[in-house]
Amino acid sequence: MTERQAKEGGYEIKVGKFPYTASGKAVGAGQTEGFVKVIYDAKHGEWLGTHAIGYNVTETIMETVVARKLEATWHEVLNSIHPHPTMSEAIKDATEAAFGEAIHL
Numbered sequence: 321m322t323e324r325q326a327k328e329g330g331y332e333i334k335v336g337k338f339p340y341t342a343s344g345k346a347v348g349a350g351q352t353e354g355f356v357k358v359i360y361d362a363k364h365g366e367w368l369g370t371h372a373i374g375y376n377v378t379e380t381i382m383e384t385v386v387a388r389k390l391e392a393t394w395h396e397v398l399n400s401i402h403p404h405p406t407m408s409e410a411i412k413d414a415t416e417a418a419f420g421e422a423i424h425l
Contacts, residue, residue, distance in 0.1 A: 321359060331362070331368065335359050336358050336413075336416065336419070344404070351374065367397065372384075372411075
């Protein structure tokens, strides 16, 4: 879902965005254009949607696909391993940003 779709669907949402300029892997690869944005249901924490633009997003989007299929919550995402330095870390960092827990921004 997009933010708009979630709001129109009656959800109260939490949104987090993580720019690739703050990603060690993206900086090291010289690929800092782009970001990951995540949308969660504020009430139950369910992952509602993701937008990802930039380097290697085709390699990281599967986390969103599987998480949506399994109705994962933000808490489950944050308690999953996200190796460092990787582009997939941006998903975890965006989730942290949505819930006020980001330390890399």
